[in-house]
Amino acid sequence: MLAKNWPLPGKIAYGGDYNPEQWPREVWDEDVALMREAGVNFVSVGIFSWGLLETAEGVYDFAWLDELLDLLHAHGIAVDLATPSVSPPAWFFAAYPQARAVDKNGVPMGFGSRGMASHASAEYREAIVRMADQLARRYGQHPAVVLWHVHNEYGVPVAEDFSDAAVASWQSWLRARYGTLEALNAAWGTAFWGQHYAQWEHVVAPAATPTTVNPAMKLDWGRFTDDQLRECFRLEREAIRAHAEQPVTTNFMAHQSWNTDLWKWAREVDIVSDDHYLWSPDPEAHVALALSADLTRSVAGGRPWMLMEHSTSAVNWQGHNIAKRPGEMQRNALTHLGRGADAILFFQWRASRSGAEKFHSAMLPHAGPTSRVFREVTELGGRLAQLGELQGSRVSADVAVLYDWESLWAQDLEWRPSDELQFRERMRTYYERLWRDGVPVDFAHPGDDLSGYRLVVAPASYLLTQAHAENLTHYVSCGGTLLVSCFAAAVDEHDAVHPGGFGAPLQDALGVTVEEYLPIRTGEQVAVSFDAAELETSVWAEDLVLSGAEVCGTYRGGPADGAPAITRHQHGEGAGWYVSTALGLEALAPVFRAVYDEAGLAADGPVPGTYPDGFEVMTRHGEDAAYTIAVNHREEPVALKARGTDLFTQRPVDGELTIAAGGTAVVRLDNTHDR
Known part of the structure; x- marks a missing residue:
């Protein structure tokens, strides 16, 4: 099942960003x-090299890159060649100061960082x-070169731009979207606060206001x-495709950057790629890692x-930049792989x-090749080299979690009933309940075909269009x-309350x-009586x-004391559950058990909760x-139930394999019954 266009067929690619221009030859x-x-077989090159490749406008120096690519190829290392558009050089901003991005206070961004250009600027484009075009002509x-890498982390650090060029593009974009000012005024509800527009030129950007x-x-x-960023990606992609046939990608930041709608972006790339970094304040950061990995696979359509x-x-x-402990790097890597x-x-x-x-860590750290980190890097490279047969295999799931970036953007705007009810918090809590129960999940858009899933979970669907609601009802x-969480279907695509x-x-x-939202005061004692349990909320x-x-389930205490809190409704052949409060991770456990039973998830395969908390088991087919x-x-240590072959040791596994504390394993299963 080798993936079409996969740059290293039959291999797990291993390596990273390589920036040799920082070092002597x-x-x-x-x-x-x-x-x-x-064991490195793949590196990304040239991401921040514009100033060395185009030393002055129209003046190019490719000699060093020629030599580098030849050197890497001679040593069997494939290259993901990047376009350096994330960091235009000093000469560009000196020649075109109007191409700088401008913040919401009207201040142009200065040179000396990255991501400083206006994506609406004609000169930048x-x-x-x-x-x-120059890179693809020379290296196509x-x-x-087995892959092209456009830009770097679109939307980070700068996505919003309030420059004159951006405002002009904004007005053109609105004309194309709404056609008439009457339609725009209706969609935006400009009758409120006297914001009515009578001329397109008067439609400003949402910069700083009172x-x-x-x-x-x-x-x-x-x-x-989001559309502006994606337009820039398409411009570069098409310039590359005019001269090269290798697949094209750009690196997303699933669930870590919120400026890009990855359902739309995934349709533009040949291969989906993602960057993920642990968030140090999170003691269970490996759960967020799993969430981002599942989300990335899902926007990739399972590929x-x-x-x-x-x-x-x-x-x-x-x-606080917390160092990874021994073995943690391999656990992180194997979770992404899984x-x-x-x-x-x-x-x-x-x-x-x-x-x-x-001070950012690397595969070859400042401490050099005798360091623990490099030893672990080498061990991981050796292990991944043993897993080439996994390339192209896929993950399957019976549960879908709904994720919509437009709902995220809308829910996190100002002046909501409670600042404490946030998209990301609800998404993480519901996902983590599934993760701790050992339930594999896909993410899905609310407009997707959901018929292949036994259970669909909607943790944060504040914005839900009528069409998407009809899809869920169907x-x-x-x-x-x-299973729908609170504050759902509150508004439509214009952030207007539904009729x-x-x-x-x-x-x-x-x-x-x-009828009414009832935020709970801080410190107020509220519970939900559910299935003979009192769930704190x-x-x-x-x-x-x-x-x-x-x-x-019924509220006990608080502003809705005695009123319904959790409901179930039979509709057609299925059922819709609604949880009208922000239950925490442990309080959700009995609710999910009831929903698993409703969906038939406990009847087939491993029952949710088969393994102890913190033991992560994934399957690829x-x-x-x-x-x-x-x-x-x-x-x-924990005993893994499996029959097959341990791919790290090549030893048979006859029903059980002990995984050491902090350890990992990959087992090729014997037969379809074990899958």
Whole structure:
């Protein structure tokens, strides 16, 4: 099941960003020798090299890159060649100061960082196309180049731009979207606060204002910003495709950057790739890692994807940059692999001595090749070399979690009933409940075909269009089980409350609507009585109006004391569950058990909760075999139930394999029954 266009067929790609321009030429030879020792077979080159490739406007120096690509190819190391559009050189901004990005206060961004250019600037767009064209003409047939890498982390650090060029593009974008000012005024509700527009030229960008900006305007601004970034990507991609046939990608930041709608972006790339970094304040950061990996695989449509960047140890840009402990790097890498990644790559190969990221970890750290980190890098490279047969295999799931970036943008705008009810928090809590129960999940858009899933979970669907609500209702009527969290279907695509009130579009599926939102005061004691248990809750309650649903849980205390809190509604052949409060991770456990039973998830395969908390078990399915990937985050060994072959030791596994504390394993399963 080798993936079409996969740059290294039959292999797990291993390596990372390589920035040899930071080092004397003699260091390059040491680098490639150590890469071979570490098992590196793939590197990304040129991401921040514009100033060295185009030394003045129209003046190019490719000699050093020629030599580098030849050197890497001679040592069997494939190249992901980047376009350096994320960091235009000093001469560009000196020649075109109007191409700088401008913040919401009207201040132009200065040179000396990265991501400083206005993506709406005609001069910037002409320059990036010219550079992409030059690179593709020269290297489109180079045997080392197996993938093209456009830009770097679109939307980071700058996505929004309030320059004159951006405002002009914004006005054109709105004309194309709405056609008439009457339609724009209606969509934005400009009758409120006297914001009516009579001329297109008067439609400003949502920059700094005395108080909160029109939320419908800001929601469209998020869509516009995303479209501007994607237009720039397409310009470079097409310049490359004019001269080269290798696949083209750009590195996403699933669930870590919120400016890009990855459902749309995934349709533009040949291979989906993602960067992921642990968030140090999170003691369970490996759960967020799993969430991002599942989300990346899902936007890739289940196809093989690339972990383009992660760190061997600490990063440098957080308040407390916590070093990874022994074995943690391998656990992180194997979790990505288990959730569908066919490339395990790092930022970066050799640690930088200078610049903003000199304290960022690397495959070859400042301590050199005798360091623990490099020993672990080499061990991981050896292990991944044993796993080439996994390339192209896929993950399957019976549960889908709904994720919509437009709902994220809308829910996190100002002046909501409670600042404490956030998209990311609800998404993480619901996902983590599934993760701790050992339930494999895909993510899905609310407009997707959901018929292949037994259970669909909607943790944060504040914005839900009428069409998407009808899709969910159809899913339930055809026999699906739907679990919806609070504050759902509150507004439409314009951030306007639906006709009929809060939750109205899901009334048929859930058998309830919401009369009023009832945020809970800090410190107020509230619980939900559910299935003979008292579930503590906080932050949020709702005054539900029943229209056919049965009450499964009741508020105890707080503003909705005695009223329905959790409901179930039979609709057609399926059922819709609604949880009208912000239950925490442990309080959700009995609710999910009831929903699993409703969806038939406990009847087939491993029952949720088969393994102890912190023992992560994933399965990938190929044409001829299936593979279990086990990652033990616990401080004691755990027995994995499997029959097959341990691919790290090549020893048979006859029913059980002990995974050491902090350890990992990959087992090729014997037969379809074990899959």
